[in-house]
Amino acid sequence: MTQTSGELHAVDWTKHRLYVDEVGNSDLGASMDANHRYLSLTGVIVNLDYVLHVLAPGMEALKARHFVSHPDDPVSLHRKELVNKRPPFESLRDPQREQTFNEDLLRCLREWEYVVLTVVLDKLEHRERYVTWQADPYHYCLRVLLERYVLWLRRHNCVGDVMAVSRGKKEDSRLKASFRRIYEGGTEYLEAATFQQRLTSGELKLKKKDNNIAGLQLADLIAHPSFRTVLARAQNQTLPTTFGGRIGRLLEESKYDRSTSGRLDGWGRKLLP
Known part of the structure; x- marks a missing residue:
């Protein structure tokens, strides 16, 4: 999935998928509270053959090394539960086991092959600049994310589809219509x-977080660190030495989409408006 310049002559029909996860508040209301001010969508582009043969088996092996995960009752990795050390991740309450897992996860995130796109919307600034909304914040971010995904597919002369986390029956219906x-x-x-x-499809695929889908779990694990990284860089801040900050540096080093000159802003990461 190395970026190349120019168009190839024949379409590579190897299929990719953009796995999408969200961070923040998608309500129209905005405030100075960071919990309500921002909405972020992160998409992870992965080759579907790679998902089948490397990512999914690798993620199951990662879980088996650190947690009780059985094929009949598989563990799904969710960042929020991992951070709070809730079951089935209570073993992480042991600092040594947490450090061991974190290093193993970082190694996997570094070695797995994927490309990251993150769009962050500052709803307060958008409201002050434009007064009225043209679209629902989530739908607005999704549109910008899809534009970057399709441009990536075109640059690499290949095809793909999109899968996002289900947000409930009513919202799912609206999202599918927006995508269409x-x-x-x-x-x-x-x-x-x-x-x-x-x-390859005009239909948005929506799945619940607990469906044990490797690509959605990968998106979930990096969505919040990527969101914080975009904000930090927009504010000319250095990344923290926390685990999330380490993930952010990893994304900057090798996972964000970028121009041929190495530019990230406007490519792998985009701050709106």
């Missing part, structure tokens, strides 16, 4: 033909 509109009508910056040439 983009696929059928394009956006302000990309015509519909570009989406239709690169996306």
Whole structure:
């Protein structure tokens, strides 16, 4: 999945998937409270053959090394439960076991092959600048994320689809409709033909977090560190020495999409408006 410049002559029909997870508040209301001010969507691009043969088995092996995970009752990795050391992750209450797991996870995050796209929306600044909303915040971020994904597919001359975390029956229906509109009508910056040439389906796939889908678990693990990294860099701050900060540096070093000159902003990470 190394970035190359220019277009290839033949389409690579090897399929990729963008796994999407969210961080923050998607309500229209905004406040100075950081818990309500921002919405972030992170997409992780992975080759589906790689998911089958490397990522999914590797993630199951990671879980088996540190937790009680059986095929009949598999553990799903969720950052919030890991951080709070809730069952089935209570073994992480032991500092030594937590450190061992963290180092193992970092090694996996470094070795696995994937590309990261993160879009962060500052709802307060957007409201002050534009007064009225053109779209639901989640749908707005999804549109920008999809534009970058499709451009990545075009640059690499390959195809793919999209899977996101289910947000409930009513919201799922709205998300599917929003995705379909983009696929059928394009956006302000990309015509519909570009989406239709690169996306293998006009339907957004939605799955629950507890479905033990490796790509969604990967997106869940890096979504919050990536969100914090985008904010820190936008505010000219150094990344912390915390575990999340270490993940952020790893993403900057090798996982964010980037231009041929190495530029991350506007490519693998985007702060809106």
